[in-house]
Amino acid sequence: MAESFQFELVSPERLLLEAQVVSAVLPGAEGEFGVGAGHSPFLSTMRPGVVKATSDNGEVHEYFVRGGFADVSATGVTVLAEQAIPMGDLNADFIDQQIKDAEEDVADAKDDETRQKASLILSQLEEMKQAIASA
Template identity: 50%
Template sequence: MAAFHFELVSPEKHLFSGEVESVVAPGADGQFTVLKDHAPVMTTLKAGVVTVSGDGKVEKLFVRGGFADVNASGFTILAEQAIPLAEIDLAKVDADIQNAREDIADAKSDDARLAASDKLAQLQELRAAIVG
C-alpha cells in the first residue's frame, strides 16, 4: 500500500509525524479513512480514536475534538487533546468518572452542573475508547 505523510498535533505536544499507509479518524459526521491521494478535505473531529497504520504497525490515539486537513502534502490533525491509548490508566479514568458524578450531584449552580456533566461525558467517551 502506498504511503503518505501524517501529523497529529495537540497543544501539549507533537504526537505523531511520519509516513503511514492509512489513518482512520472520528469525523464530526462519522469515521473516515484517509489513504494516499485522498481528495482534499477539511473537517472537524469529535471525540474518538484515531487509528494510524503503516509498516505493519498500528497505533491508536484518543482525540477530544479538533480539525482534520487532508491536502496534496498529506494529512494533518490538530487535536484539542490527544493521548496514546497505551498511556491511559483505566483505573484513574474510572475514579475520575466517579468524581465527576459526585461533582454533578454537589453542583450549586446550573453552570457548575453543566461543566461537571461535560467533564463526565468526555471521561465516558475516553473510557469507551479504551475498552473498545
C-alpha cells in the same frame, strides 16, 4: 504495497506523531472516516475518539483525541487535537475524569445548543470508556 503519505498529529503541548503512513482512520464530527494516499482535500472537526494511523511496515499508531480538526490535503493529513494521549497511556481514571468534566459542561450549559453539544461529547466519552473496557 499501498502508497504512503505524510501524517502529523499535533496537540497544544507537542508534535506527537510525524510519520509516513498508508492509511489513517479519524473520528470526525459527522462520523469516523478513513484516509489513504491521494485522498480528496477537506477539513473536518473531530469528536472524542481514537485516531489510528498505519505505517507501511504494519505498525499501528493509536491515540485518544478529545476534539480538534483534521486537515486532509493532497500531500497528507494534519490532525490538530485539543488533547491527544497514546492509547497505551489511557486508564480508567483518565476516562472517568474526562466524563466528570463533560458532565460538568452539561450542567453548566447556558443554552440548549451548548447543552446538546456537551451531551454529545459526554455520550461519546461514555462509549469510549465501554470500548476501552471491552478491549
